[in-house]
Amino acid sequence: MxxxxxxxxxxxxxxxxxxxxxxxxxxxxxxxSPAVREPGVLPGIEQPSVDPSVKPSAWPTTSPAKQKQGVxxxxxxxxxxxxxxxxxxxxxxxxxxxxxxxxxxxxxxxxxxxxxxxxxxxxxxxxxxxxxxxxxxxxxGGQKPKPEVKPEVKRESSVRIGMPDGRIAKLVDGPNGKRVEISTPYGSTLGTIDLQRPSAQNDGWTYKLVQDGRRVKFVVIDGKGGGNSWVYDFNGRLIETYTVGGAK
Incomplete structure (x- = not known):
């Protein structure tokens, strides 16, 4: 064989x-890889000796099923x-x-x-x-590829302040920039300003966003009271006030 x-x-x-x-x-x-010889049948023992008294059906008649190969x-x-x-x-x-x-x-x-x-x-x-x-x-010698790092997405933060006119301003800092949402004390929205639309007026009051270098300020102006104004940063802190007689 x-x-x-x-x-x-x-x-x-x-x-x-x-x-x-x-x-x-x-x-x-x-x-x-080195050649590998599959086991062979040694000379003289190609056929096993069979006892005549044993029926042929006692020996296997079918070969094992071949393993299915992937495509x-x-x-x-x-x-x-x-x-x-x-x-x-x-x-x-x-x-x-x-x-x-x-x-x-x-x-x-x-x-x-x-x-x-x-x-x-x-x-x-x-x-x-x-x-x-x-x-x-x-x-x-070149740079080994690094795992892909997705850029950090800036989350939106906000702070609410009560303004001198009794209304509420929500100062928002998010991925699309800074904006201020103005509403009544009862939650009814009056309007929104941002750096594209930086000014709005309501009932004699003016609300403005002012770019000061890298900082953005929120200014509230009392038109009825002669022009007194209040200036806030986006942490909600009152950082400046102005009266008709001069700045404080």
Whole structure:
């Protein structure tokens, strides 16, 4: 009986939490694994001796069922840090492969299977195929890619103050800038001002936003009382007052 022979070409995926370093020689495929000879039948014992008294049906008549293989489905092509590319394929859930190409040459294939990442390097190029099918790469001496950090979104803050006219002002500082919402003591909205529409009037009173360098001030002017005014910062503090006779 002839013995069979096969050569292992695929690089191994690392176990979870570690990386298997793959040698990527330039212009040639990865080093092949040593040839492995499958067990053969030794001479003289190809056929087991059979007791004539044993019925033939006592011996197996069918071979074990072959394991079903996944379909290699193309996912995407990723350009690597040195200009080469990786073509990513999905085999099954939690099983991805990436063919590395330098021009028309395919040095090797990275395999990520069973939640294990696969890592390879060649001539200073480092490539990682992750269990979700994503590929990252960097060149030796260059900056290793950092995890994506989403910019912090500025949250809206506000403070409420009681104004000299008895009304309520809500000073709001948020992602879209500063604004003031003016309402009656009972909660009915009278209007809103911001730096695009910085002034409003109601019943002889004027409400204004003033840009003072980097600081924005909220000014309340009593038109009925001759022009007395009060100035607030966006922390709700009264920082200045003016009377008809002069500033205080």
């Amino acid at each position: 002839r013995s069979s022979r096969r050569t292992t070409l695929r690089t191994a995926a690392v176990v979870t939490g570690a990386a298997a370093v793959l040698a990527l020689p330039v212009g040639s495929a990865f080093a092949e 290699r489905a193309y996912v995407t092509t990723v350009q690597l840090a040195d200009g080469s590319v990786a073509k990513v394929y999905k085999i099954d859930d939690n099983h991805f492969e990436a063919d590395i190409f330098t021009g028309r040459t395919k040095p090797d294939t990275l395999v990520s299977k069973g939640w294990a990442a696969s890592y390879g390097q060649s001539d200073g190029l480092h490539v990682v195929l992750r269990p979700n099918g994503t590929v990252t790469s960097w060149v030796e």
